[in-house]
Amino acid sequence: MKDYAVVVCLHGDELFGLEVIDKISKEIPIFIGNPKAIEHKTRSIDSDLNRVFPGNPFGDEEEKRAFFLLEKLKDFKYIIDIHSSSGDTDLFGIITQFSKEKINLVQKLGLSKLVIMPSNLASGKALIDHVSCGISLEVGPHEKKEIVDEVMGALNNINEEHSSNREPLIIYQVIDIIYGEDNANPFMINFKEVKKGDLIAKGNKEYFAEKDFIPIFVNEKSYKNILCLATKIITPEELI
Template sequence: MRVAQLGSGTPEIAVVAGIHGDEPCGVRAVERLLDDRPTVKRPVKLVVANEAALERQVRFIDEDLNRAFPGTPDAKTHEGQLANELVAELEGCLTFSMHSTQSHADPFAIVNGVSETAKDIVPQLPVTAMVETSNFAEGRLFSAIDTVEVECGLQGSETAAENADRLTRAFLTAVDALPGDTVRRELPVYRLVDVIRKGQADTYEVFVENFTEVDAGAPFAAADGDEQIADESFYPVLMSPNGYQDVFGYAAEKLEVLETPTAAD
């Protein structure tokens, strides 16, 4: 784990990259901040988490770090021990954690709950949606640390790296660590309600677009040509043919749309 800091004092803001070793976009954003060394209005902690997995360009060494929190110092896995160290490092910090995905090119945010902090910060980020995932938060970083996660774009793409830099600077501006203004966006909010599992097969297909409602009775995916039909309407999130080993993605419900404030006359 690599830890650095912008500014002096005790940070209450942190940026984390490299939770997964096959998602380098956030690391690029952290490295650019360290190269640029912008003047900050409040100190910021910068963390590159799973250096061993990044070096091998694999998602993890022993287990998924983002399912291993809070971890223990005597864990039998690399990630179990690292999770414990990372929680100690981030204690007391509002944390911004960057990821990438194989399912959706446009950035979106993931939160453990639609808190006032989330409602304030996430609409200031250049994202297309906010996903509340408290039903599936066990073992994730935000189960232990106050965290806003972002999916920056398609895994391994240059666009994801560029988005990670843009998202990080928007976050730091929103929390008053960098000077400047943000643009507040109208933002749809979704809640994950179910896992969409897939059986063992040679080929997988997905017929639907993430965040676009699937009607009851519509086919949405197939394994070896065997179609899966929606029992009821849902919004697909993180749906892709091969993003996860045993699931297509998640079913979500749409909660609300966070409106942009109306300027006073």
């Protein structure tokens, strides 16, 4: 089995992935997730590609593409799926199921933040749910020039020995979805703790935190009627 493969642009509006292609080592195979969506200047053609894996060779455009991608990726041990978000956020990793092998991959990439995302949030149909050992990298916003360098810093770590000066890893587990109006103005910052009773957003009404949590995906435009995802910090021992 081959080692690493990188996937970019599962969503056609996350175009910074094309810049990653220009900078990544030629030794690491890279796959464009949704070229037709890029061509049509849209996020997707028929369906959210990252919600239809393992795909269907006779399905809609994204279902066929998902099936094709898995055929290409099945011989790789580690899959790194790169995304950008509409909100301003530090680089972090996402996995849907814990394993020591995935934690080792996270540490190899030199990430300081890892989010455990319950697979039911993506109905178990995200790319990383259907590969041998997969992690998504998320950074934002889409148009921020520095995000390419942030991602490349992680990818370049693949070919380096572990460095002792990397930041310690903090693991966040998603515990809730915080719903609200699409036009609500959020007062939260990604990865900055919110306390119970804090005003977290204002639209046609005010939204107050019902509990303490750490928000991620604040102001994510692709999440309709969602203000953010709520997380808490956990230890690796809690996952075993």
